[in-house]
Amino acid sequence: MNNQYPVYTLVNECHDCYKCVRECPVKAIKIENDHASIIPEKCICCGRCVQVCPANAKCVRGDLEKVKNLLISGKEVYVSLAPSWSGVFETTPQRMIAILKKLGFKDVSETALGAQEVSIKTADMLNNMEHGLWISSACPVIVDYIRLYKPEFAQYITPIASPARTHAKMLKEKYGNDIAVVFIGPCIGKKKEADAHDGLIDFSITFEELKIWINDKIPHISDIQQDDKYTFVPKAAYEGALYPIDGGMNTTIRKIGVKEDVQLLEVCTIPALERALNNLHPEKISKPIFVEALACEGGCIAGPCISTDKATISIVSEVMSNVKERSIIPKKPEYVVEYDYNASAVQTSKYSIEEILQTLKKIGKHSIDDELNCGGCGYSSCRELAAALLDGVAEPSMCISYMRKIAMRKAAAMLRCMPAAIVMVDSNMNILEANDSFMKMFTGDMYEIFKARPDGLTGAAIDRIVDFSDIFRIILKTGKDLHKEHYPLQDRLYDINAFTIEENSIVGAIITDVTQTETTREKISEKAKEVISKNISIVQEIACLLGEHMVETETLLNSIANDYDDKLDEGNAQ
Numbered sequence: 001m002n003n004q005y006p007v008y009t010l011v012n013e014c015h016d017c018y019k020c021v022r023e024c025p026v027k028a029i030k031i032e033n034d035h036a037s038i039i040p041e042k043c044i045c046c047g048r049c050v051q052v053c054p055a056n057a058k059c060v061r062g063d064l065e066k067v068k069n070l071l072i073s074g075k076e077v078y079v080s081l082a083p084s085w086s087g088v089f090e091t092t093p094q095r096m097i098a099i100l101k102k103l104g105f106k107d108v109s110e111t112a113l114g115a116q117e118v119s120i121k122t123a124d125m126l127n128n129m130e131h132g133l134w135i136s137s138a139c140p141v142i143v144d145y146i147r148l149y150k151p152e153f154a155q156y157i158t159p160i161a162s163p164a165r166t167h168a169k170m171l172k173e174k175y176g177n178d179i180a181v182v183f184i185g186p187c188i189g190k191k192k193e194a195d196a197h198d199g200l201i202d203f204s205i206t207f208e209e210l211k212i213w214i215n216d217k218i219p220h221i222s223d224i225q226q227d228d229k230y231t232f233v234p235k236a237a238y239e240g241a242l243y244p245i246d247g248g249m250n251t252t253i254r255k256i257g258v259k260e261d262v263q264l265l266e267v268c269t270i271p272a273l274e275r276a277l278n279n280l281h282p283e284k285i286s287k288p289i290f291v292e293a294l295a296c297e298g299g300c301i302a303g304p305c306i307s308t309d310k311a312t313i314s315i316v317s318e319v320m321s322n323v324k325e326r327s328i329i330p331k332k333p334e335y336v337v338e339y340d341y342n343a344s345a346v347q348t349s350k351y352s353i354e355e356i357l358q359t360l361k362k363i364g365k366h367s368i369d370d371e372l373n374c375g376g377c378g379y380s381s382c383r384e385l386a387a388a389l390l391d392g393v394a395e396p397s398m399c400i401s402y403m404r405k406i407a408m409r410k411a412a413a414m415l416r417c418m419p420a421a422i423v424m425v426d427s428n429m430n431i432l433e434a435n436d437s438f439m440k441m442f443t444g445d446m447y448e449i450f451k452a453r454p455d456g457l458t459g460a461a462i463d464r465i466v467d468f469s470d471i472f473r474i475i476l477k478t479g480k481d482l483h484k485e486h487y488p489l490q491d492r493l494y495d496i497n498a499f500t501i502e503e504n505s506i507v508g509a510i511i512t513d514v515t516q517t518e519t520t521r522e523k524i525s526e527k528a529k530e531v532i533s534k535n536i537s538i539v540q541e542i543a544c545l546l547g548e549h550m551v552e553t554e555t556l557l558n559s560i561a562n563d564y565d566d567k568l569d570e571g572n573a574q
Contacts (some may be wrong), residue, residue, distance in 0.1 A: 005040045006061045006191035007050060013057035018398060020049035020058060021378025025270035026149055026346075029378070030393040039393065042346055044144040046270060046295050047188040047304025060188055060305065063203050064213055067182055070202065071104040075180045079108040080167050080201070082185030083115075083237065084244035084301050086322045087315030088207050088308045091221065093322070097230040103217060111183065112237030114167025117333040119240065119249065121160055123256040124332070126288050133282040134158050134290045136249060140189035141295035143341055145270055150277055151343030161200075161337035163243060164190060168200040170335040174234055184210055186244075186303025189295070200337075206305035238326045244300035245316055249292045256329050262288045268297050351390050359386040363402040376400040421511040423462070424501065425472045431457045431465070432506065441513060442466050471498050475507045486514065 016034040021027065028042035029049070036057075038049070049058045071077055079100050089096060097108045118138065125134065133156045137143055140162060146153050160166070168181040183190050183204040194201040218224065239255050242248030250264040258264070267273045273293050296302045301315045308315070360382060365371050371382040377398040379385040388394035397403055415422055421438035425431055434457040439450050442465050443457070450457055463469045467489060471482055475498055484496040498509040 004061050005038060005043070006045055006188050006195070007038050007043065007047065008059055008061065009035065009037045010057045010059060011035050011037070013055050015055045015057070017054060018376070018378040019052050019054060021398075022375065023048045023052045024378075025274075026145065027379070027388070027393075031395050031398060034395070034397065042148070044141050044148065044270075044295075045189040045192045046141045046145075050188070051304050060206060060208075061191060062209060063191065063205050064209050067203050067205055068104075070180055070182070075178070076106040076175070077104070077180045077182055077202075078171050078175065078233075079105050080111045080114075080164060080171065080181055080183045081108055081232075082164075082183070082187070082244065082300065083110060083112045083241040083322070084186055084303070084306070084315070084319060085184070085207070087244075087301055087310065087318045088186070088306060092226055093232065094228060094230045095221070095224055095226045097232065098224045098227065099214060099218060099221065101230070102224060103213060105182070106179070107233045109167065109171055109234070110232050110237040110241065111164055111167045111185070112240035112243060113170060113235070114165070114335070115163035115240030115243040115249070115252070116238060117166050117170070117336050118160055118163050119252040119256055120330060120333045121336045122158055122249075122290065123253050123258050125158065126253070126258050126262045126290055129288045131286050131288060132156075133280075133285055134288075136290070136292050137339070137341065138162055138243065138249060138292075139294050139300075140187070140193040141270075142273065142293045144189070144192070145273065145295070147341055147344045148346045150274075151345040153277055153282070154341050154343035156282055157341040159338055159340050161339045162193065163240070164193065164204075165197060165200045165339075166335055166337055169337050172200070173335060186300055186306040188304055206307075208305050208307040211307055236324065238324045241319065241323045245319060246294060246297075246299040247292065248299065250290070253290070255325070259288070262290065264290050264292065266292045266294075268294050268299065270295055349387070349391060351387055355390060356383050356386045359389050362389070363396050363399045364405055365402075372401055374401065419512075421513075422508070423457075423511070424506060424508045425462050427476055427505050429462050429469065429472060431460045431462055433458065438511070441511065468496065471496065471509070472507045475500055476504055479503050491515075 014035040016031070016036070018031070018036070020036050021029045021031070025046065025048065026042060026044055028039045028044070029036050030039050036049075038058075047060070050060055067077075081096075081100075085096065086093075091099070100108045115138070122134070122136070135142070135146065135153065135157050137158045137160050143157060143162075146157060161169070164183050164185075168183075171181055172179060180202040181200065183194065183201050184207065185204070186207050187204075188206070190201070190204040194204040214221065239252045242251050246268050247266045250266060253264060267276050276291070294300065296304070298312055298316075301312065301319060306315075360366075360371070363382075363385075365382055373381045377385050377394070377400065379388060379394075382399075385394055385399065389396065415433070415435040418435060419437055421441045422433075422435045423431060423438050424433040436451070439447050439457060443450050450460075457465065462472060468484070468487065471484070474480075475482060479500050481499040482496070483498075484494070487494045487496050492513060493515045495512045495514050496509060497511075498507060500506075501508045
């Protein structure tokens with residue numbers, strides 16, 4: 001069993017766009033520190049998050065190395081190849097088998113053989129029931145969804161192992177229990193199925209993983225010889241190859257034969273199944289009903305790991321072209337694995353309306369009018385987000401409207417409190433935004449009137465407010481920022497920094513009144529000059545005093561020196 005869950009997040013690549021939350025049908029996503037991670041106990045491995053992640057931060061666990069190690073271990077390893085392969089790999093069955101054998105596999109078998117067994121058993125069950133409901137167990141994603149989120153319907157899942165597990169049993173009974181089976185297909189859910197059911201499917205790899213492996217090991221596929229000796233073992237599949245197509249299982253069941261009153265229905269995608277089961281009371285159903293349920297729209301051919309750009313119609317056509325019909329269909333299956341799918345409901349917390357409302361207040365929603373239910377957070381309603389916040393799987397920052405309000409309040413507070421005047425002007429030379437300091441500086445006696453207006457100066461012509469509106473015209477035309485230092489206006493001086501916000505569309509300006517600063521600077525300069533002048537006078541006086549003192553000292557020292565020289569001469573003469 002693998003320790004890593006089949007789907008995981010590259011945290012450093014996650015851009016907190018919440019798209020995975022929006023698209024996940026069961027909301028198995030936890031937002032923590034602005035990054036989205038999978039909640040394994042809630043996840044059904046549908047792969048929707050992998051498909052929609054714009055940053056490719058959601059990844060599928062790779063099992064290639066484990067399979068390669070299995071191949072070199074000495075075990076005989078058989079491939080269970082999903083029938084949708086023909087819509088992905090542009091080659092013949094013979095060459096496909098040759099390629100897989102080249103990679104080291106003992107032999108290749110079609111998963112469709114297991115599908116045929118399941119179809120025969122399902123038809124038999126339907127023919128022996130008077131009324132009621134059965135839901136197919138073929139899709140592991142559907143099975144997990146019902147077990148976890150619709151547990152009341154778990155008893156209606158056909159008690160049969162999936163085609164892949166049935167096929168694995170077939171291979172092990174045919175070639176020995178000591179062989180290994182590797183499933184290759186388009187499904188992430190099969191990885192989870194292989195992890196959970198040790199002993200039948202050893203590993204599951206996707207078509208994408210197989211393509212990577214082939215490109216690395218066999219650069220030129222055309223070099224692989226196409227030989228008729230390469231055939232699927234133990235035999236080729238028939239109508240079971242229709243399983244990857246929406247309605248393919250029901251088509252197979254019809255070929256096998258069911259009673260006229262049996263109703264065969266198809267449902268694709270989790271949301272569609274949820275709608276189909278809502279308010280359904282199986283005990284009241286008067287006829288036998290079988291629901292072929294698949295998680296992917298269109299069937300397995302649209303699986304999350306179908307690595308092809310082909311049109312769906314082309315894939316369906318190629319899959320159907322490989323289907324063969326049997327003239328005689330066995331009445332009893334040989335290898336069916338009976339399995340009961342027990343309910344394992346996800347535990348959900350129930351919160352009171354008071355708890356929900358208190359949580360809503362934390363994201364700025366104080367009344368029902370504040371509940372926009374925009375879905376930007378990924379949840380369908382604000383109250384659903386509130387419940388997720390209480391569950392600890394969401395963060396307040398996920399609410400876009402709340403974060404926008406906070407940002408606007410912060411910006412408004414900064415504009416309001418800044419001592420500098422700030423104004424924004426549009427291409428029509430009308431004011432878009434102006435702070436209180438701007439109104440104080442330039443509206444004069446009209447300040448109180450404009451302040452009382454809800455929009456302040458918004459919409460006013462800048463020409464009527466300031467005398468330097470030409471600055472805005474120049475920037476709108478040229479796109480170049482301007483700086484005016486000590487700009488004189490009436491009896492004041494201003495520093496004006498004007499700049500482009502949106503080219504040729506919106507211009508902003510920060511205006512600072514530097515009159516007081518300049519006056520203070522002049523006063524300081526005058527005081528400095530006065531002090532310097534006084535200091536110079538003092539220095540000059542000191543210099544004079546020092547000069548007189550130095551003359552006297554020099555005279556005295558010269559006298560002493562002369563007396564000393566005289567005495568020295570007298571001593572030498574003696």
